Every structure is written in structure tokens, then in C-alpha cells.
Amino acid sequence: MQLSIKRFQGDSGERFSILVDETGMPLYYPALYITASLRGASLSVNTINNALSAIKMVCAWEEYYSLDMESRFKRSELLAPHEIHSLRDFMQKPLAETRPKQGKVVSIKGRPKRVGKENQYNRMSVAADYLGFIAGRLHPVTATSAKEIAAMATQIKASRPKMGSKVEDDRSTVHTEDALLDLVEQIIRPGNDENPVRGYGLQLRNALMFTLLRMTGVRRGELLNFKIEDFDFAVGTVKVVRRPDSPGDRRTYQPVAKTRERTIPLISDLMDRIWEYIENHRNKVPGARKHGYLFVTHRACKTQGWPLSCSGFGKFIGTLSALSEETAGLHTHALRHHWNYIFSKRCEEQGRTPEFEEQMRSYLMGWSATSGTAATYNKRHVKEAAGKAVIGLQNKHLGKKSDDCE
Structure with missing residues (x-):
């Protein structure tokens, strides 16, 4: 069974995600779990998407081992210890390698691919909650059923990989030299012949995005969420504003500010460049005046003038990574x-x-x-x-x- 996560936007602007089969039909119990447990807790759509990805892995595990947990729970059968171990091992796999091989001979040479410990840990956490949730609704009620279901969920969580807090996290010591960032800034400078993109307005947009990331430390979602109204050109500040489920944002994958709102001062030179982009380039892009988001799609296509999408921003970062060998692997969080x-x-x-x-x-x-x-x-x-x-x-x-x- 081919499962996929479908995202859509309601009339109010609220974003939704559901797990659907190959016909586009939502799966009942995943939808019930998301509605009752996650949306009811006011969790973000990105958190819900991550949970759906884990539930998708649970469904793949059931298919791989020819299990039907809904029928099992109705018959008062919970997971046995060896099945919990198989679930643990299965949650280490990349999703692409979880489908049955249908009799094909698979080479065992080389080390099998695995996801990171943190990914496996999160998958197992969702699996425990989800399986406990549906067991609580399908398992016949007895004097001890609630305790048995809770014990099963606890055993699944106990099988999660150990996340040692005392191990040094290299991600927190990401090293990016000023000289490398200066080189990137020089190459993407508007008007530079070595600039990988054409069109002065697009070059100015890209240069401003890179400068704001470097000079303010904002996240990608916060950058793409900037509106013109957030910039106070009289005093020289930009305000990071939370806008979850904004009805004026047509992006299905809406970039959002994850952290608290705050106001960041900007120097006059940077404010002048932002004003130049707005007045001389952004506002001349067809469709850009229909909303207030600062960074828009310049390329002539059906989304021209729309707020820049996460995938569009990803292409921009990919362009930076391809500038030279030194910039390979450059990503937003490193900035x-x-x-x-x-x-x-x-x-x-x-x-x-x-x-x-x-x-x-x-x-x-x-x-x-x-x-x-x-x-x-x-x-x-x-x-x-x-x-x-x-x-x-x-x-x-x-x-x-x-x-x-x-």
C-alpha cells in the first residue's frame, strides 16, 4: 500500500495534514489520532507532519511483517516483546528501504543504511503513543486492559535508543569562517559578473536574504515570514512576528517563526537596500502587490509574485553551496x-x-x-x-x- 502525507489549507488559513492511501482516501485511525491527540493539543503543523511520517513507518512495518494491529487489538492481542524489538529495528531504516522485496535477492554486502538516533528516537516515541491510542479504542475493556496497554507503550518507549547528553554535539560547534562568508557575499553581490543568477532585482533579493541571515541570525522561516510592515524605516528596525495559519499566505508549506517575537535594530545602509528592493524591483513583479511579504518569486511562472516558498529558498541555498568547493554544504543553520x-x-x-x-x-x-x-x-x-x-x-x-x- 502506497501511503503519502497530504497537506492542504482551509478557508480560514489553517493548515492541515492527513495520511492518505494511493486513492487519496484518508486513513481512519491516523486521522483520529492526529485530530484527538495532536491538533487537540494545539501542536504546530510541522510537528503533526513529523508524527504522520512516524505513523507512516508504523504502517510500513505492519505491511512488511504482514501484521494487522487493528485486528490484533480487537482480539485483545497486544505486541509481544519480539515484535517490539522488530519495530525498534525497523524504525532505524530509511523509508525508501522499508517495502517488501517481493522475492528479489538482496545483496548483504556493505553496511545497511540507518537513520540517526534522534530520528529513530522520535519515531519510536510517536509509535508508542499512536499504538497505545488505537489499542485503547479497540481492545475490549477489562479490569486490567488499561494497565496492559500502558505497559506496552512503556515497553516501546524503553526500546528507544539511548540519547547520551554527555556526548559532545558537533552541530553546536559548527565552524564557518568570516572569510568564506565574505567570499559568498562578494560573488552574489548585485551586478557582479560571477553572480550565478541573472536579473538585478533577483540578485538584490538573494543578497538581502543572505545578509539578513548573516547579520541577524534569524531562522529560515522567520526570514520568509517578513512583511514590509515589519520594517520601521524611520527608526531602523525589523520585527519578527508570529503568523501561524495566516489566511493571506498562499503557501501550503507556510514558513513560520518558531521562537518569540522580538525587534532587531538594522543599520541605515541595510534599510536603504531593503527599501531599494521594495520600490524598484519587488513591487514591479506581477502579483507582488497583492500581499505584504517581502521576498517574492521573480521567475515568470504560475507563482510569480507569490511569497517565496520554502522550496524556492532551498534552491537559493543550493546555489550558494554550488559556488565553490569551499561553500559546499553551506546551510542556513550554519549562519x-x-x-x-x-x-x-x-x-x-x-x-x-x-x-x-x-x-x-x-x-x-x-x-x-x-x-x-x-x-x-x-x-x-x-x-x-x-x-x-x-x-x-x-x-x-x-x-x-x-x-x-x-
């Missing part, structure tokens, strides 16, 4: 990490206390001051400072011993 690294160095130069630095960082990034997220993005600078300190200690100690030996 966010780099902004935090530069911010830490600036605060150190100004003699800011660690407590005040964390408060400023939390505000500018849109985090709660008590979330602890600021420390994650400061790891690269802390690691660098710690390295300098220990090298200084070694030089002081060993250097003195060397002098004594002479």
Missing part, C-alpha cells in the same frame, strides 16, 4: 551558529558579564531566558576560550620547566 559565535566574541571584547550576554542572546534569538538554549549556541566560543586557557596553562608550566632544564 545562525556563526552569528552566535561572532556575538559571543563581541560581548567578550565589550566586557559583558556571561549572565547579561545570555539575556541579550536569548532576546535576539527569540528564546525564553530560562530555556538554556543560549548555552547550546555558545558552545563554539566556550570551547575556543577553554582551548586557549589550557594552552596558556601548559605553556606557563612546561615553559618554566624547559627554562629550568637549561
